[in-house]
Amino acid sequence: MDEHEKTLRLDGIVRASGFASGVQGKQFLGVIIECCDGGEWIVDYDEQSPYHAFADRQVVVSGTPCEVSGRHLSGTTSGRKQGNRRMSTQHLIRTARGQTPWHLRVSTMRLAAITPDAEIVAVGAEQRLCGRFERATCRSGESTLAFVTLEGDTFLVANDPAGATVGRSVEVCAYPVQLSTSVPRPPGRYLWIICPCSADDIWEWRRRHA
Numbered sequence: 001m002d003e004h005e006k007t008l009r010l011d012g013i014v015r016a017s018g019f020a021s022g023v024q025g026k027q028f029l030g031v032i033i034e035c036c037d038g039g040e041w042i043v044d045y046d047e048q049s050p051y052h053a054f055a056d057r058q059v060v061v062s063g064t065p066c067e068v069s070g071r072h073l074s075g076t077t078s079g080r081k082q083g084n085r086r087m088s089t090q091h092l093i094r095t096a097r098g099q100t101p102w103h104l105r106v107s108t109m110r111l112a113a114i115t116p117d118a119e120i121v122a123v124g125a126e127q128r129l130c131g132r133f134e135r136a137t138c139r140s141g142e143s144t145l146a147f148v149t150l151e152g153d154t155f156l157v158a159n160d161p162a163g164a165t166v167g168r169s170v171e172v173c174a175y176p177v178q179l180s181t182s183v184p185r186p187p188g189r190y191l192w193i194i195c196p197c198s199a200d201d202i203w204e205w206r207r208r209h210a
Contacts, residue, residue, distance in 0.1 A: 008104070009062050011036050011112065016055035019047060019206055032101055033061055040101040043109075048162060048205070050175045050192035051109060053120045058112040063104045110178075119183050120158070123192065124176035133157070133166045133195075138186035147172070147193055158190040162205035163197025170195050 012035035017028050029047035031054075034040055043061070044051055110122035129149050136146035136156065145157040145164065157164075158177050175192040179185055197205075 007062055007064055007107065009060070010039075010041065010104070011060055012039075012041075012058070014051060014054040014057055014059055016052040017047075018052070033059070033104070041104040042101050043104050043106050046194060048159070048194050050120065050123045050159070050177060051106070053123075054109065054111065057118070059109050060112050061104070061106060061109045063106040063108075066103050066105045068103050114180065116182050118180045120177050120192075121180050122178040127174050127176075128171060129174045129191075130169070130171045132169050133164050135166060142186070144186060147174070147191060154188075155191040156186060156188040158192045160205070160208065161193045161195050161197075163195055163201035164193070172196075 010033055012033040015032045015034055017030060019027060019029055028045070030045035031043050031049055031051040032040055033043055041061075043049075043063070106123070107125045108122065111118055114121050129147070131147055131149040134146050134148055134154075135143050136154070137143055145166075147155050147157055149155075155174075158179065161172075172193045172195040174194075177190050177192045179190055
């Protein structure tokens with residue numbers, strides 16, 4: 001087996017970066033795992049990634065090392081073109097510790113310890129799904145966002161995806177997530193979804209989550 005295909009198990013703290021208005025130049029908006037052994041791994045470059053939900057928390061991660069294309073940036077920031085997913089526009093960075101981190105393709109990420117304020121306790125591997133967003137009515141009568149695949153499987157959406165439009169067929173990046181029992185949510189299977197979106201969609205999403 002090639003070295004880059006070996007599955008690793010990492011323990012560390014999630015460091016997630018959000019958009020900072022007024023900052024000049026490109027910004028790193030993704031997630032880095034600061035491992036207990038001193039190593040650092042970039043696991044995502046997207047500011048909508050589910051790993052942001054674990055910010056500053058201790059996690060256990062499994063995944064495989066991977067290589068990415070892109071130009072090296074000195075300093076602590078980098079960026080990517082919105083609307084495209086991963087690999088093609090990733091940039092290597094130097095972390096707050098001054099290291100050039102490795103890259104990890106995550107299979108699973110879970111909290112090392114579940115606390116009452118945690119909303120998500122585990123995230124599965126990214127998958128590509130085709131389907132459409134719909135509004136679903138829960139037993140309580142509350143309306144919630146759902147995603148129906150081409151095969152007819154229905155999932156509840158755990159997040160607020162930028163650019164999500166009800167009724168339109170779309171291909172999305174989806175992550176199965178396990179929600180904390182302390183969070184009142186309708187029962188069902190949940191996905192964290194990132195869908196194609198425009199720059200305007202991203203700005204509107206940032207305003208909603210400011």
